[in-house]
Structure formats: structure tokens, C-alpha cells
Amino acid sequence: MKRMYREIEVTVQAISFEDDHIQKLRTDKGAKQAILYKRFCSEAAVGDIVIVNVTATDLQLGTGGWDIVVSHRHKALHWKAENEGHIMKARYTPCQHSVQTIESQESDFHALFQKSFSLAGLPVFLAELHSMIPLAFSLLKVKYPKKRLCVIIDDQASLPLFISDQLREIKKTHTLITITVGQAFGGDYEAITVASALQFAYNVLEVDCLLISVGPGVVGSGSYYGFAGMIQAHWSHIVSALQGRPIWIPRISFIDKRSRHFGLSHHTLTTLCEFTFKPASIPFPFMDQEKLKIIKAQLVEREPYASDHHIYFSSVRVDEWVEEALKASPLPIQSMGKTFAEDPHFFCAVAEALRFGLES
The missing domain is CATH 3.40.50 (Rossmann fold)
Structure with missing residues (x-):
């Protein structure tokens, strides 16, 4: 069974959009555009080097033509929400993170x-x-x-x-x-x-x-x-x-x-x-x-x-x-x-x- 996964390093050339959750980056290689999820990766600035997953764009599938930022070359990420939860989402992937679900024991509900x-x-x-x-x-x-x-x-x-x-x-x-x-x-x-x-x-x-x-x-x-x-x-x-x-x-x-x-x-x-x-x-x-x-x-x-x-x-x-x-x-x-x-x-x-x- 054929499988594929590929990452490349790219340089951020511009930030086309940013809010509390994502950055949309213009880059110099790959699809030349990438989405960075702030929940999983430190914010990028122009000139920074980031690692992007280009698997879907290489195959011309999904993601709307965007590469996905995997990590920042020189910045680690740590954050902690006010309402700590223990339910993991994206479980057993590098993006696994805890959330407070409505059902969980620590929830008010x-x-x-x-x-x-x-x-x-x-x-x-x-x-x-x-x-x-x-x-x-x-x-x-x-x-x-x-x-x-x-x-x-x-x-x-x-x-x-x-x-x-x-x-x-x-x-x-x-x-x-x-x-x-x-x-x-x-x-x-x-x-x-x-x-x-x-x-x-x-x-x-x-x-x-x-x-x-x-x-x-x-x-x-x-x-x-x-x-x-x-x-x-x-x-x-x-x-x-x-x-x-x-x-x-x-x-x-x-x-x-x-x-x-x-x-x-x-x-x-x-x-x-x-x-x-x-x-x-x-x-x-x-x-x-x-x-x-x-x-x-x-x-x-x-x-x-x-x-x-x-x-x-x-x-x-x-x-x-x-x-x-x-x-x-x-x-x-x-x-x-x-x-x-x-x-x-x-x-x-x-x-x-x-x-x-x-x-x-």
C-alpha cells in the first residue's frame, strides 16, 4: 500500500491574514502559501524559517492549495488555557492537545x-x-x-x-x-x-x-x-x-x-x-x-x-x-x-x- 508524507523548510515572505487562531503565510517554496495554527505552532514573522507539510499540495488534494505549518525552526510553543481540561483531541498525533469538553468532570455542565x-x-x-x-x-x-x-x-x-x-x-x-x-x-x-x-x-x-x-x-x-x-x-x-x-x-x-x-x-x-x-x-x-x-x-x-x-x-x-x-x-x-x-x-x-x- 503506497503512502506519502513530505515536509520542507520554507521562508516566510509575508503574512496575508492573522487572527487569534491562525496565520496565513506567503512562503518561498512549496505551494507558496501555508496555514499556521497558533494552537500548535509559535507565531511566525517575515523572514522566519518554518517547516511545512506539503503532502496534500504535492498530490494536488485537499487543503484548498495550502501547505500546513508543522513547526517553527527556532521557537518552541507552550500555552495554557484558563479552563484546563483533560480530554485529548487529535489523540496520538504530534498535535494532540487537551480541551475541556462539556461532558468532562471539571466542566460546569x-x-x-x-x-x-x-x-x-x-x-x-x-x-x-x-x-x-x-x-x-x-x-x-x-x-x-x-x-x-x-x-x-x-x-x-x-x-x-x-x-x-x-x-x-x-x-x-x-x-x-x-x-x-x-x-x-x-x-x-x-x-x-x-x-x-x-x-x-x-x-x-x-x-x-x-x-x-x-x-x-x-x-x-x-x-x-x-x-x-x-x-x-x-x-x-x-x-x-x-x-x-x-x-x-x-x-x-x-x-x-x-x-x-x-x-x-x-x-x-x-x-x-x-x-x-x-x-x-x-x-x-x-x-x-x-x-x-x-x-x-x-x-x-x-x-x-x-x-x-x-x-x-x-x-x-x-x-x-x-x-x-x-x-x-x-x-x-x-x-x-x-x-x-x-x-x-x-x-x-x-x-x-x-x-x-x-x-x-
Whole structure:
């Protein structure tokens, strides 16, 4: 089995962005741009030599074309947070670090997790792709401005949430709450499991809207089961077990040239129809009869389903709502490099799921 890992030394030529969590560096070699996570590496200055991991950029895969800073050539790092925790994230890697999770013994919320709870029918939206998060946020702000959104970030894609430009910009509004679970880290709160995160969001944060998703950089392999979106079945089962309403945001495209993603993506079809054993809801946006026929045929091909899912085809148009939300977004929103004008059904699917969950 072939494996690859490569580091190189680079010189910092400029710092293009910096906040409390990251630096974006311009460098003289490799991809000539690198992300430095301050949680793991001392800050760099122009002229400093840093070691970067160039594996993904060498392979032209992932990370958005950025090398990742591994260490500073001449500076060691030590930091200590006010609220010390003992739960390790990025375990058994050079980046392992301790956090205080909401469930841990030293947490002020520890007692909450000594008993079970119920979501009492609350809709919980399941979003396979990270790009669905900023879109959902903007859609809510336009049509349901009083709704408070909490996003639970699982660890099937990027582990550090700091890498998301979209969420970094949204966080400036102080109206989005994030919980990173499993090995993912960097949210407003840290949790060990999705179930605990749901319990905390429902009982402590008392938010109006819950969405489960991942960070940037999902994995796919062009195979039947080898993709990160398989985790959606797990999310759906957790929500069902907690007496919530799992509402899937279908991944739809009528311009994707890959047959497995044309119409209703197999990332939705396979996971929902074959691996989800408790009923879930999947609302589809308004579309013309030709496209509707394609979607229905794809669903029929997967019958019988693993469970009796609730499938809805909307007659309500959400195009104008999406357009208004995109105008209100602090950053342009695309998915797989496509805009709303190019791939409208992907965007409308997010809007229809929210409308269905919040109004039905």
C-alpha cells in the first residue's frame, strides 16, 4: 500500500491574514502559501524559517492549495488555557492537545450528562457538506431572524474548525454557536459525542435550530461506500434515538458531470436508503417535471428502503429567498466551485429543508 508524507523548510515572505487562531503565510517554496495554527505552532514573522507539510499540495488534494505549518525552526510553543481540561483531541498525533469538553468532570455542565434527555420532536438538519452551513445561516437570518442556530461539527472532514473562512466571517456576528465533537476541535464548545452536543444545545443553549455537519474537505473515492457522507446515517440514528426529527438536506445537482452525483447524489441515496434504519424526512425543492422524474426514478431504484422514510416534493418556490440570502452573506457562497446561477437546485435544497423543518 503506497503512502506519502513530505515536509520542507520554507521562508516566510509575508503574512496575508492573522487572527487569534491562525496565520496565513506567503512562503518561498512549496505551494507558496501555508496555514499556521497558533494552537500548535509559535507565531511566525517575515523572514522566519518554518517547516511545512506539503503532502496534500504535492498530490494536488485537499487543503484548498495550502501547505500546513508543522513547526517553527527556532521557537518552541507552550500555552495554557484558563479552563484546563483533560480530554485529548487529535489523540496520538504530534498535535494532540487537551480541551475541556462539556461532558468532562471539571466542566460546569458535567452534572447535566448524568441522565438521558429527549429532543421532544425538535427538527435536526443533517448537512453532508460544509458549504451548506453558511448558506443555512444566511437563509435563517433573512427569513427567520430570531432563530438561534447551533452547528455541531463532526470529525469526518477538517479537524480544526479554524480553517473555515466562511465560519470565521460569520462568527464576527456573534449569532452562530458551534460545537466540535470527536477529534474535531476549535468550536465555541468541545464535546466528545454528537449525542452530548445535542443534549447541551437543547438543554443549556436552548437554541431554536440545530444542524449537524462537518468542516471543509470531505473525502470521496468514487466508490460505493468510501465517502465521508456515510456518517449521515449515524447522525440520523442518534437524532431518532433522542426522539428528534432528522431532516436530511439532499445533495442535488443537475450539472455535475459525474453520474453518481447527477440528480440526487449517491451520497444521499446510498446512506439514506441502505444504511438508515429509523424513519427520516427528506424534503425536495420545487423543480420542473423532467428533473422531478429523474429524482423519483433514482429513489425507486433503491427500493425497498432500509426504513419507511418520509419523502416530500415541494410545490413552494424558494429561489428568491436563496437569492436574498446570498446577497446578505458576508462572503460569496459556492459548493464544489459552483454558484447558485450554475447549480440552483443544490442551494434550493438547503432552503427547502429549512422551510420544511421549521414550518411543518
